[in-house]
Amino acid sequence: MKFVFYTHSLISDWNHGNAHFLRGVMRDLQRRGHETLALEPEDSWSRANLVSDQGSAVIAKFHETFPQHRAQIYGKDFDHEAALGDADVVIVHEWTQPDLVERLGRIRRHGGTFTLLFHDTHHRAVSAEGDIAGLTLSDYDGVLAFGETLRERYLSAGWGKSVFTWHEAADDALFRPMPEVLRTGDLIWIGNWGDGERSAEIAEFLVHPAKSLALNATVRGVRYPAHALDALQSAGIAYGGWIANADVPVAFAHHKVTVHIPRRPYIEHLPGIPTIRVFEALSCGIPLISAPWDDAEHLFKPGTDFVLVRDGEDMRKNLRDVLADPGWAASLAASGLVAIKARHTCRHRVDELFEVLACCGTNRVTTNLQSPEAAE
Numbered sequence: 001m002k003f004v005f006y007t008h009s010l011i012s013d014w015n016h017g018n019a020h021f022l023r024g025v026m027r028d029l030q031r032r033g034h035e036t037l038a039l040e041p042e043d044s045w046s047r048a049n050l051v052s053d054q055g056s057a058v059i060a061k062f063h064e065t066f067p068q069h070r071a072q073i074y075g076k077d078f079d080h081e082a083a084l085g086d087a088d089v090v091i092v093h094e095w096t097q098p099d100l101v102e103r104l105g106r107i108r109r110h111g112g113t114f115t116l117l118f119h120d121t122h123h124r125a126v127s128a129e130g131d132i133a134g135l136t137l138s139d140y141d142g143v144l145a146f147g148e149t150l151r152e153r154y155l156s157a158g159w160g161k162s163v164f165t166w167h168e169a170a171d172d173a174l175f176r177p178m179p180e181v182l183r184t185g186d187l188i189w190i191g192n193w194g195d196g197e198r199s200a201e202i203a204e205f206l207v208h209p210a211k212s213l214a215l216n217a218t219v220r221g222v223r224y225p226a227h228a229l230d231a232l233q234s235a236g237i238a239y240g241g242w243i244a245n246a247d248v249p250v251a252f253a254h255h256k257v258t259v260h261i262p263r264r265p266y267i268e269h270l271p272g273i274p275t276i277r278v279f280e281a282l283s284c285g286i287p288l289i290s291a292p293w294d295d296a297e298h299l300f301k302p303g304t305d306f307v308l309v310r311d312g313e314d315m316r317k318n319l320r321d322v323l324a325d326p327g328w329a330a331s332l333a334a335s336g337l338v339a340i341k342a343r344h345t346c347r348h349r350v351d352e353l354f355e356v357l358a359c360c361g362t363n364r365v366t367t368n369l370q371s372p373e374a375a376e
Contacts, residue, residue, distance in 0.1 A: 001088035001368050002035040004114075006104070008095035010038035010071040011062045013245045014050035015192050015222050017168075017276050018093060018121045020245050023066060024171025024346030025353070030068055032350070038071040039083065041097070053222070053242055065246045081107055087114040088365055089357065091144070094120040098135055105139030115361040118160060119144045121168065123265035125153045132159060142360040144353075147273035148297050164356045167299070168276040170283035172345045174246060177285030177337065181253035186323055187217040188255040190248055190277060193224045197263040203231065205261050205291040205309070209316035211235035215323075220251065252284040256329065257322050259315070260290035260306070272296030279344050282306065282336035287329045289318050299344065305336040 005022055013019040026036040040047070050058055063069075074080070080100070084090060084107060092104055101118070108116040118140045125132045137143065143160035145151040146167055154163040189206055193199070210217040211234070219232055220243040232239050243251060252258060258281050266273050271294035278300075281288050288306040295302060302308040307322070309315045322329050357365050 003089045004087045006092040009040045009044045009046045012047035012050040016046035021168045028350045042075045102136040109139040121146045126269040169344045170279040175283035178253035185255040186215040192221040204312035252286045262293045283340040285333045287332040
């Protein structure tokens with residue numbers, strides 16, 4: 001089958017974590033013999049910032065790293081009807097412009113034989129409710145929400161026909177342990193500053209503990225304001241700026257522990273959604289210590305797969321203990337990796353996607369799903 005993804009960007013992961021997941025999903029679809037295509041807008045904010053930050057050569061680097069992925073840029077005159085003429089499944093990310101979201105629904109309504117799904121991987125349903133409420137989803141066959149609480153929000157608001165939980169996951173073909181790499185650093189955190197949703201949490205759960213313990217610590221990510229960079233420098237934390245997601249496994253391998261610092265909207269309104277960085281870290285076999293979040297869907301075993309702390313002082317103590325106890329660190333890393341391999345890889349999510357398509361897919365798709373090749 002042919003899968004077409006409308007994404008904010010596949011090429012750029014600059015402050016755009018959805019690109020990580022789509023690359024892994026597309027890789028697994030291709031492994032099973034399916035065709036994939038990503039369509040992204042010419043005015044992609046993420047791609048524009050990436051080029052501004054890193055230079056135009058970074059685009060060629062993406063294609064060199066992921067030669068199997070096809071990404072096509074569209075402008076205002078792009079013929080979406082023609083582009084979808086041979087598509088079997090079309091998945092539209094929630095960063096897509098509202099008028100295009102509606103237009104794709106009309107194409108489906110007016111004879112499109114593809115299955116049309118809407119994909120939400122953000123907190124706007126609670127933090128900017130009007131943005132999601134204003135989307136026209138009545139012609140979509142289903143909605144993919146990246147957590148059960150988000151699915152429930154769609155259902156209670158009456159957004160979309162059928163809504164399914166579809167968590168993000170790790171592309172374990174890329175995110176894997178690298179025991180051959182020398183661990184020269186103590187702590188690494190890979191995360192973006194964002195819009196201030198966790199500025200206090202970054203100070204409490206990262207900056208202060210790292211400074212107190214005098215750790216050899218590194219932060220990678222973007223959009224850090226001057227005062228945040230000053231705080232990192234004052235704490236003795238090295239700031240490395242943007243890192244290509246494909247380079248993250250090596251960065252993890254060079255360090256002994258990492259942390260997870262959830263954004264406030266997920267803590268307060270969308271419990272159970274850890275975001276993709278947790279899956280990727282555990283898939284790399286690095287011990288993970290997390291600021292508070294409610295694993296409402298029991299995705300992992302807190303205390304076994306990762307350490308869940310109460311506050312900044314608890315974070316400091318657990319960082320100290322994990323770094324001082326290689327046996328405990330190894331146990332955490334091994335258990336977290338087992339959890340990923342058992343339930344949370346992009347292969348698992350493609351299996352779940354096929355289950356969704358069996359429920360709400362068009363006849364064209366369900367017929368294809370019954371063929372032996374679809375399960376390969």
